[in-house]
Amino acid sequence: MSIKTKLAWFISLTVIVILSLNLSIYYFSTSSQLQKDAEQQMVSIAKQIGETLDSAQRSKQLIEDSVGEKLRLASISAQSKLDPDINNISNGQLVRLSQELGVDYITLWAKDGDDITAQKSSNAKAIGASSKALGYWYTAFSQLFEMRQVIIPQGQKLNHFWSPPITIIPSDLNDVNKLGFYYNDKTNYLINPIVHAGAFFNLENLKSSDAIAQQIIADNPSILEISGFSPAYYKDPQMVNLKEKAPPYYKLDTQSMIFGRYNYIDVHDYTNLMKADQTGSIVTTKTKIHGHKVLKSFIPMSGTSKSVIVVNINYAAIKQPLYHQLLIQILISLGLIGAAIACSSLIAGFMIRTLEMIMQRVHDISRGNFGEQIVIDSNNEFGALASQVNSMSYNLHSYQAQLTAAAKELLHTKQYLESFVNNTSDAIHVVDLEGRTLDANNAFETMFGWTLAEAVGQKLPMFKPETLDELSEKGKTILNGGQVTDYETVLYRKDGLPVEVSITLSGIRDERGYFVAYASIARDIAERKRTEEIMRRSEKLSVVGQLAAGVAHEVRNPLTTLRGFVQLMQKDSRLDKSYLNIMLSELDRINLIVSEFLVFAKPQADRYQEADLYAIMNDIVVLLDSEANIHNVRMITRLEPGIPPLRCESNQLKQVLVNVMKNGMEAMPGGGELTLELAKESEQSILIRIEDQGVGIPEEDLARLGEPFFTRKAEGNGLGLMISQQIIQHHKGTIQYSSKPGEGTCVEIRIPFL
Structure with missing residues (x-):
C-alpha cells in the first residue's frame, strides 16, 4: 500500500474514530440519563x-x-x-x-x-x-x-x-x-x-x-x-x-x-x-x-x-x-465519512510529492550512490528531512570506510585469538549450565582424548562421582559472582586414565547479563607434582638427618642401662625380677623411637584416609622428645581428646608438625617452653597451635615466610615452610604466623573435616 493511500486512510480513519467517539458518548450519556x-x-x-x-x-x-x-x-x-x-x-x-x-x-x-x-x-x-x-x-x-x-x-x-x-x-x-x-x-x-x-x-x-x-x-x-x-x-x-x-x-x-x-x-x-x-x-x-x-x-x-x-x-x-x-x-x-475519504485522498497526493523526491534519493543511497544531493527550497519538515538525508549520505560514506578498516582489524584479532587458543598447551573447553560441552580447543583433545565432534553436546565422564558435589559448589561460587582459580583436582581421559590438573573456572554471560555457560582452563600439573614430591622427600631426608643425632642420643641412654644390668648379671649369676621389668621397659622405649623414626623416614605414596590427630601429635612429641632435651626445651601439650577422625595424609601432616616444632626449638637457643595445642574449633574444622618463646620474627619477614629459599638460618634453605604450606593447602587448610621479636612466634594451622 502506497504512502498516499495510507495517508488518505489515516485521515479518513481519524474522522471515523472521532465520529464513533461522538456516537459512543451520545449513546452512553443518553442511555445513562x-x-x-x-x-x-x-x-x-x-x-x-x-x-x-x-x-x-x-x-x-x-x-x-x-x-x-x-x-x-x-x-x-x-x-x-x-x-x-x-x-x-x-x-x-x-x-x-x-x-x-x-x-x-x-x-x-x-x-x-x-x-x-x-x-x-x-x-x-x-x-x-x-x-x-x-x-x-x-x-x-x-x-x-x-x-x-x-x-x-x-x-x-x-x-x-x-x-x-x-x-x-x-x-x-x-x-x-x-x-x-x-x-x-x-x-x-x-x-x-x-x-x-x-x-x-x-x-x-x-x-x-x-x-x-x-x-x-x-x-x-x-x-x-x-x-x-x-x-x-x-x-x-x-x-x-x-x-x-x-x-x-x-x-x-x-x-x-x-x-x-x-x-x-x-x-x-x-x-x-x-x-x-x-x-x-x-x-x-x-x-x-x-x-x-x-x-x-x-x-x-x-x-x-x-x-x-x-x-x-x-x-x-x-x-x-x-x-x-x-x-x-x-x-x-x-x-x-464519505466526504472525508474523498478530501483526504486529494490532500495526501499534494503532501507526498516532496516526499517522493526524498524517497528516490534514499533509494539511490541504498544502492551505494552517496554523491548526489537533494535540493529543496523549503524550510518545513520536508526541507529538514532532505538536509538530514544529505548528511546521512555523507556520514555513510565515511562510516563505510571506517567499517572496512575495522573489519580488517577484527579479522586480524580473530585470527590471533584462534591461534592462541588452538596452540596453547592448556586445555580450554566451554560447557553449558547442565554440563554439556559447547566448544573445546586442540589442547583439550590432546590432553583428554575426545575430539571436538565427539565432545560437543555431550556430558563427558571426566569427573568421578565423589567429586561432583565439590564441583557443584565451585559452580555456585561462579554463579554468585566469585572466582575459582588454581583449583587442583583429578580429571579422567577418554581411555579412563587420570590427569592431575589445575583448573581456572569463569562464567560466560549473555547480552542480558545472565550466566549461560562455564569456561574452563585446565593445566597439566603432573610434572609440577613430581617436582614437589622430590622437594618434600629432600626436605624430609634433611629433617631425618637432623633427627638422627637426637634419636641416637635417645637410644644410647636405655642401651647404657641395659649394659649395666647385663654386667651385673655376669657378676651375680642372677637378676632380680624388678630389674627384668626395667630392662623390658627400656627395650620397648628403644623400639617405639626407632619405629616412629622409620615410619617418618620411609617414602610413602599419598593416601588420604581417616586418622586420629590426637595420636599423631603424641607420636611426634615422642619422636622429638630427645631433640627437645638437647635444646633444653620443655614441651607442653594441651590436646583435646575425643576429636573426630580427620581424613588426611598422616605422614605429610607429621612432616609439617616436625618442621614447625623444630623451627620453634631452634628459635630458642637458650631453652624455653614449646606449647602444642589441639582443639575442635567448630563443626567444620580443627585448630593446631604451636607457640614458642624464641627470638621472634620481624614484621617485614613474616609476609615472606614460605617463599622458596627464604630463610633466617645460616644453614637453612627455606624449603621446609614452603613444603609445609603446600601440604596444608592440599588438605584445604590454612597456616598463619604471628610473632613479636623477643617474645616468640605462634603458628596456627586450620584443617577442615573433608
Whole structure:
C-alpha cells in the first residue's frame, strides 16, 4: 500500500474514530440519563404505594387497639364469674359465658409441663393448642403468669393484659379473630376472650396497594411488574401448626410478599433485596427474564410497613427512543465519512510529492550512490528531512570506510585469538549450565582424548562421582559472582586414565547479563607434582638427618642401662625380677623411637584416609622428645581428646608438625617452653597451635615466610615452610604466623573435616 493511500486512510480513519467517539458518548450519556429517568419514575411509584401501605397499617392498628381494650374488660368480667381453678370449669359454662359477654369464644390457657396450652374453650377446635408453636406468644404468656408487665415489642400491653396483633389467620381465610389474654394471679389460668375481626379487618383492604400497582402497570406499558416484600421474613415459613393433626394457620406478621405478583424471578433477587433493606439505598440491576431484558429496582420504604418495593421495567422500551435517534446519527456520520475519504485522498497526493523526491534519493543511497544531493527550497519538515538525508549520505560514506578498516582489524584479532587458543598447551573447553560441552580447543583433545565432534553436546565422564558435589559448589561460587582459580583436582581421559590438573573456572554471560555457560582452563600439573614430591622427600631426608643425632642420643641412654644390668648379671649369676621389668621397659622405649623414626623416614605414596590427630601429635612429641632435651626445651601439650577422625595424609601432616616444632626449638637457643595445642574449633574444622618463646620474627619477614629459599638460618634453605604450606593447602587448610621479636612466634594451622 502506497504512502498516499495510507495517508488518505489515516485521515479518513481519524474522522471515523472521532465520529464513533461522538456516537459512543451520545449513546452512553443518553442511555445513562434514560436509566436515571426510569429509576426516578420507579421511586415515585414506590413512594405512592408505600404511602398507601402506611395509611392502611395505621388504620388497622387503631382498630386493633380499640378492640383490645374491650377484650380486657370482657376478661375482667369473665374472671368474676368463673371458678379460680380451671378443673372446676366446663366447656359448656364457657359457651354460655361467651354469649353473655358478647364475645365469640373464651379459651382458658394453663401451664402444662414446660408448655402453656389451651385446656378449656367454648371452641372445641382450640383445645390442645400449644403456645410454644407461636414463638413470642409463649414469652408473653410466661411474663403474665409471673405477674410481670409484658415487655415484648409485639402486641398491645395493658395492666395484666396482652393482646397480640392479628398475625395468624386460618388457612381457609374464613375465620379471622382478635384475641386478648388476661391474668392477675387470682386464677391458675389465662383468660382468652376472642372476637371475630372480619367486621374491621378485611383482607381486601390490604389489596388496595395491589390495585394501585396494577393501575400503574396499565398506564405505563414499559412497567412489567410491581411487587412489595418484607425483607425480614423473605425466607421464613408462612404457615404454622398450633396443634397436631389440625389445619395450618397463615402467619401475617411474617408474610414475605405484601402485595403484587412475583413472576419475574431472578436468582439474585434475595441478595439485592437484603442489600437495599440494610443500606437504605436503591439497588438497580439488569437481567434477562422470560426473554425480556429487565431493569429491576429494589426501593426500600422507611415508613411503618418497613418494606422493599420491586419495580420491573422492560429495558427495551426505555432504549427504543435512543435507538431511533442513534440510527439518524449513524446515517449522518456515514455521509461525513464519505466526504472525508474523498478530501483526504486529494490532500495526501499534494503532501507526498516532496516526499517522493526524498524517497528516490534514499533509494539511490541504498544502492551505494552517496554523491548526489537533494535540493529543496523549503524550510518545513520536508526541507529538514532532505538536509538530514544529505548528511546521512555523507556520514555513510565515511562510516563505510571506517567499517572496512575495522573489519580488517577484527579479522586480524580473530585470527590471533584462534591461534592462541588452538596452540596453547592448556586445555580450554566451554560447557553449558547442565554440563554439556559447547566448544573445546586442540589442547583439550590432546590432553583428554575426545575430539571436538565427539565432545560437543555431550556430558563427558571426566569427573568421578565423589567429586561432583565439590564441583557443584565451585559452580555456585561462579554463579554468585566469585572466582575459582588454581583449583587442583583429578580429571579422567577418554581411555579412563587420570590427569592431575589445575583448573581456572569463569562464567560466560549473555547480552542480558545472565550466566549461560562455564569456561574452563585446565593445566597439566603432573610434572609440577613430581617436582614437589622430590622437594618434600629432600626436605624430609634433611629433617631425618637432623633427627638422627637426637634419636641416637635417645637410644644410647636405655642401651647404657641395659649394659649395666647385663654386667651385673655376669657378676651375680642372677637378676632380680624388678630389674627384668626395667630392662623390658627400656627395650620397648628403644623400639617405639626407632619405629616412629622409620615410619617418618620411609617414602610413602599419598593416601588420604581417616586418622586420629590426637595420636599423631603424641607420636611426634615422642619422636622429638630427645631433640627437645638437647635444646633444653620443655614441651607442653594441651590436646583435646575425643576429636573426630580427620581424613588426611598422616605422614605429610607429621612432616609439617616436625618442621614447625623444630623451627620453634631452634628459635630458642637458650631453652624455653614449646606449647602444642589441639582443639575442635567448630563443626567444620580443627585448630593446631604451636607457640614458642624464641627470638621472634620481624614484621617485614613474616609476609615472606614460605617463599622458596627464604630463610633466617645460616644453614637453612627455606624449603621446609614452603613444603609445609603446600601440604596444608592440599588438605584445604590454612597456616598463619604471628610473632613479636623477643617474645616468640605462634603458628596456627586450620584443617577442615573433608
